[in-house]
Amino acid sequence: MDSVSEYYSATQLRADRWSALRAASSSICRETTARKINALKSTIAELFQALSVIEPYWAFPGMAAFVHMRRQFENGHYEDVAFAITRVTRALTTGAYRRRSIPLERDSTDDEENNDEAMLSPEARAMARPYFEVLIVDNVNDQQERWIKSNMARMRRFEDPFHYEAVVVPSLEDALIAVLFNHNIQAIVVRPGLALKSKNENEILHKYLSHLGSAENIDAMEPENYGPELCRLIAQVRPELDAYLVTERSVEDIAGLDLGICRRVFYNQEDFMELHLNILRGVEARNKSPFFTALVNYSKQPTGVFHAMPISRGKSISRSHWIQDMGAFYGPNIFLAETSATSGGLDSLLEPSGPIKQAQELASRAFGSKQTFFATNGTSTCNKIVVQALVRPGDIVLVDRDCHKSHHYGMVLAGAEVVYLDSYPLNEYSMYGAVPLREIKHQLLALKAAGKLDRVRMLLLTNCTFDGLVYNVDRVMDECLAIKPDLVFLWDEAWFAFARFSPTYRQRTAMRTANNLRKRLRTDAHQLAYDAQQKQIKDASDEELLDTRLIAPPNARVRVYATQSTHKTLTSLRQGSMIHVNDQDFKGEVEQSFHEAYMTHTSTSPNYQIIASLDVGRRQVELEGFEFVQRQVEAAMSMRRAISSHPLLQKYFKVLSAGDMIPEHHRQSGVTSYFDTEQGWTDMWDCWEKDDFVLDATRVTLAVGGTGWDGDTFKNDVLMDKYGIQINKTSRNTVLFMTNIGTTRSSVAYLIEVLVEIANELDDLLDDASKMERLSFDRRVANLTENYPPLPDFSRFHDAFRPDNLTPEGDIRQAYYLSYDEKNCDYMELDGQLKQALDNDEELVSASFIIPYPPGFPILVPGQVISREILAFMLALDVNEIHGYRADLGLRVFTTEALSALTKAKTIQTAAE
Numbered sequence: 008m009d010s011v012s013e014y015y016s017a018t019q020l021r022a023d024r025w026s027a028l029r030a031a032s033s034s035i036c037r038e039t040t041a042r043k044i045n046a047l048k049s050t051i052a053e054l055f056q057a058l059s060v061i062e063p064y065w066a067f068p069g070m071a072a073f074v075h076m077r078r079q080f081e082n083g084h085y086e087d088v089a090f091a092i093t094r095v096t097r098a099l100t101t102g103a104y105r106r107r108s109i110p111l112e113r114d115s116t117d118d119e120e121n122n123d124e125a126m127l128s129p130e131a132r133a134m135a136r137p138y139f140e141v142l143i144v145d146n147v148n149d150q151q152e153r154w155i156k157s158n159m160a161r162m163r164r165f166e167d168p169f170h171y172e173a174v175v176v177p178s179l180e181d182a183l184i185a186v187l188f189n190h191n192i193q194a195i196v197v198r199p200g201l202a203l204k205s206k207n208e209n210e211i212l213h214k215y216l217s218h219l220g221s222a223e224n225i226d227a228m229e230p231e232n233y234g235p236e237l238c239r240l241i242a243q244v245r246p247e248l249d250a251y252l253v254t255e256r257s258v259e260d261i262a263g264l265d266l267g268i269c270r271r272v273f274y275n276q277e278d279f280m281e282l283h284l285n286i287l288r289g290v291e292a293r294n295k296s297p298f299f300t301a302l303v304n305y306s307k308q309p310t311g312v313f314h315a316m317p318i319s320r321g322k323s324i325s326r327s328h329w330i331q332d333m334g335a336f337y338g339p340n341i342f343l344a345e346t347s348a349t350s351g352g353l354d355s356l357l358e359p360s361g362p363i364k365q366a367q368e369l370a371s372r373a374f375g376s377k378q379t380f381f382a383t384n385g386t387s388t389c390n391k392i393v394v395q396a397l398v399r400p401g402d403i404v405l406v407d408r409d410c411h412k413s414h415h416y417g418m419v420l421a422g423a424e425v426v427y428l429d430s431y432p433l434n435e436y437s438m439y440g441a442v443p444l445r446e447i448k449h450q451l452l453a454l455k456a457a458g459k460l461d462r463v464r465m466l467l468l469t470n471c472t473f474d475g476l477v478y479n480v481d482r483v484m485d486e487c488l489a490i491k492p493d494l495v496f497l498w499d500e501a502w503f504a505f506a507r508f509s510p511t512y513r514q515r516t517a518m519r520t521a522n523n524l525r526k527r528l529r530t531d532a533h534q535l536a537y538d539a540q541q542k543q544i545k546d547a548s549d550e551e552l553l554d555t556r557l558i559a560p561p562n563a564r565v566r567v568y569a570t571q572s573t574h575k576t577l578t579s580l581r582q583g584s585m586i587h588v589n590d591q592d593f594k595g596e597v598e599q600s601f602h603e604a605y606m607t608h609t610s611t612s613p614n615y616q617i618i619a620s621l622d623v624g625r626r627q628v629e630l631e632g633f634e635f636v637q638r639q640v641e642a643a644m645s646m647r648r649a650i651s652s653h654p655l656l657q658k659y660f661k662v663l664s665a666g667d668m669i670p671e672h673h674r675q676s677g678v679t680s681y682f683d684t685e686q687g688w689t690d691m692w693d694c695w696e697k698d699d700f701v702l703d704a705t706r707v708t709l710a711v712g713g714t715g716w717d718g719d720t721f722k723n724d725v726l727m728d729k730y731g732i733q734i735n736k737t738s739r740n741t742v743l744f745m746t747n748i749g750t751t752r753s754s755v756a757y758l759i760e761v762l763v764e765i766a767n768e769l770d771d772l773l774d775d776a777s778k779m780e781r782l783s784f785d786r787r788v789a790n791l792t793e794n795y796p797p798l799p800d801f802s803r804f805h806d807a808f809r810p811d812n813l814t815p816e817g818d819i820r821q822a823y824y825l826s827y828d829e830k831n832c833d834y835m836e837l838d839g840q841l842k843q844a845l846d847n848d849e850e851l852v853s854a855s856f857i858i859p860y861p862p863g864f865p866i867l868v869p870g871q872v873i874s875r876e877i878l879a880f881m882l883a884l885d886v887n888e889i890h891g892y893r894a895d896l897g898l899r900v901f902t903t904e905a906l907s908a909l910t911k912a913k914t915i916q917t918a919a920e
């Protein structure tokens with residue numbers, strides 16, 4: 008039997024154990040030899056034992072049925088037990104138990120058994136009443152448990168919008184395990200009789216409990232506090248759930264407590280109807296999707312269209328002689344819902360006051376922001392909106408140089424003075440890492456020393472990066488606020504919307520961290536720690552400050568923005584994105600400018616389908632985000648495991664681990680790989696709590712240099728053309744496989760099959776290769792894996808674009824517009840004139856953004872001095888697409904005359920001032 012450490016998610020472990028039990032129990036019925044029967048008996052007994060610690064946390068099949076099956080097995084009724092196990096396993100796979108009761112007795116008839124559940128039409132599924140489970144936490148005996156369950160079952164009414172089943176666990180620890188294990192749980196009823204400790208002593212349970220570090224002092228707690236503490240603890244791991252606290256404590260006593268996710272307190276243990284109605288209402292509040300509903304209702308209304316939108320209601324298509332196929336392909340609803348109406352139950356994205364406003368409020372709750380805004384033009388637009396709303400011309404902004412191009416254009420539009428921050432390079436794989444905190448602090452301290460801290464406005468970082476590097480958001484914000492207490496943070500979470508729905512990932516999201524920081528800054532403990540540190544660092548040098556883990560002053564302002572491409576990681580149509588705000592000064596200072604910036608960039612004809620999909624996407628994650636993200640991580644982990652432990656694949660490929668992508672001094676946990684072929688999974692929680700950077704395991708970078716193909720060729724000629732596998736990003740010798748919440752185990756299995764086939768073909772090819780062919784292959788491999796062009800840092804802005812030489816900020820907008828006049832620019836061939844000029848120590852300055860794709864961020868920005876390293880890198884680049892570069896003309900640079908004229912004008916202006 009597989010060990011627990013082989014699994015990342017409990018759901019998969021459970022599913023696999025049931026499948027193994029099904030296989031073994033079917034075999035035992037057919038087996039005739041005593042030796043084999045005995046072996047199967049012990050396998051089945053082990054599997055029953057293993058499942059017995061998992062099953063108490065799930066409503067189906069339920070412990071009573073499970074114990075019954077186990078007893079049948081012990082009594083030798085193999086046919087009965089095999090029958091029941093087959094039914095359970097099938098119902099778990101198809102989800103049939105969510106729609107009807109599953110009889111497990113052999114003589115029972117199950118009419119729907121032959122209806123393949125998986126073949127149910129989407130309409131039939133949509134009509135089914137959604138199912139969930141309610142966790143009851145109370146230390147009761149079997150009889151009392153039956154009594155509670157039957158009382159809850161009696162409350163069901165025909166008109167209920169949902170169907171639920173109850174799971175009863177005895178203790179706080181069991182409840183925590185249950186909510187981390189069982190994704191079906193949507194509500195928790197905490198009754199006064201709950202105990203503290205779980206009686207289940209088991210490796211898997213420990214693994215899950217260890218995630219809750221904050222429960223350290225729990226042993227000393229009075230029993231009356233177990234309930235409130237449980238509600239608080241669940242708020243940390245599954246904040247989307249609802250809890251109902253049944254208590255005997257006085258109202259006054261309860262009123263002053265932090266009750267975490269508790270929605271309501273009940274004083275009467277037996278008021279089951281009230282409880283039932285509240286549970287349904289709680290889930291309904293998440294299940295609402297106001298804009299989607301409004302759009303569906305709108306599409307059913309008869310309307311006449313007398314404005315410029317022929318596609319509305321599909322009329323231009325249904326009456327067409329030539330484009331009927333479009334109507335047939337999309338179906339009628341998409342056109343019925345196509346509208347620009349802001350009345351008739353709909354709303355305006357630009358001035359929302361109805362269902363769009365409500366949808367945004369629900370999204371704000373789901374993602375833990377104070378305000379959330381939808382965007383129908385991607386995160387590219389969101390980034391520009393936030394930058395324009397907060398940055399005034401002349402403000403200094405610290406920007407991760409490798410960030411998405413929308414930020415660089417945002418800087419131009421806002422007229423910011425930009426300080427580019429360098430990420431650590433991963434030369435071996437031709438990709439950049441992330442910006443070390445030391446580099447950020449260094450720049451802030453330098454700006455402080457130059458007396459410019461008051462002009463520093465914003466720090467802009469990408470979390471996580473395209474390649475999956477994730478910052479220690481809490482540490483970055485705490486330490487930066489210690490130097491500049493009102494710094495605004497913009498975290499580009501284009502790739503990280505899903506992170507909110509995994510307890511491990513959530514701790515590194517901007518919104519969760521902002522909320523925690525707000526709370527922490529107000530605590531006495533923080534004040535004490537801050538005061539103590541202030542004494543310690545009174546006369547500290549900058550070098551000492553760089554080495555100190557700085558603490559923000561208690562009066563620091565928490566000002567955090569996150570932009571997310573919902574469409575990249577969650578359910579949303581393309582371009583559906585969100586801006587999340589958690590800024591203490593938003594209402595007082597930013598609201599108006601934010602509104603203007605939003606108006607600047609938002610279309611007056613936003614696509615309602617996108618908005619509706621954002622609304623539904625939010626609804627989905629509030630109800631099943633935990634489950635989907637857990638499955639996604641499991642799929643990615645199994646992919647990492649399969650590739651790293653397959654002997655043939657190891658010959659040509661390597662999955663990059665945290666150890667490969669994060670330098671050792673940034674991995675305080677010391678963990679190099681989240682999966683070890685010997686030891687199984689590392690508990691990622693530890694790394695995610697401590698390390699400067701962690702790797703988002705759902706993004707799997709595969710080094711392909713060993714195949715002799717570069718990343719681009721591997722992507723286009725091998726994966727895409729031969730196997731129809733699409734991927735997004737490559738580097739010189741890597742390709743990136745991104746999993747998402749729709750990734751299934753079978754898609755992972757297909758990918759592994761393909762990789763194995765590629766490896767086999769390579770083996771065959773090399774087997775038959777001539778000496779020359781072998782030599783050529785080895786050379787290509789060596790070239791890709793040993794000779795790599797070092798990645799250049801940001802050089803500097805030319806002096807003409809810098810206010811002084813004290814600090815590196817540059818006026819990117821001035822450089823950008825200087826190039827609008829053709830006579831200020833010249834073109835130089837990379838390997839000719841340009842190289843020559845650099846060899847002659849001439850200073851050359853880029854007039855354009857030069858953005859090779861991949862990696863997709865500028866290697867040069869307007870006003871940047873071209874260094875020898877940059878030229879070497881560009882010459883070594885073997886990508887087809889370099890935005891801003893004209894292969895026929897060369898690189899666009901500023902003329903010496905233009906730069907001199909500018910410098911002269913600046914000198915005159917400075918003298919005049």
Ligand SMILES: Cc1ncc(COP(=O)(O)O)c(C=O)c1O
Nearest residue numbers: 384385386387411469499501572
């Ligand atoms: C880090 C980052 N930010 C922003 C964007 C732009 O997002 P969108 O495609 O939603 O406009 C991207 C796109 O790839 C990105 O990688």
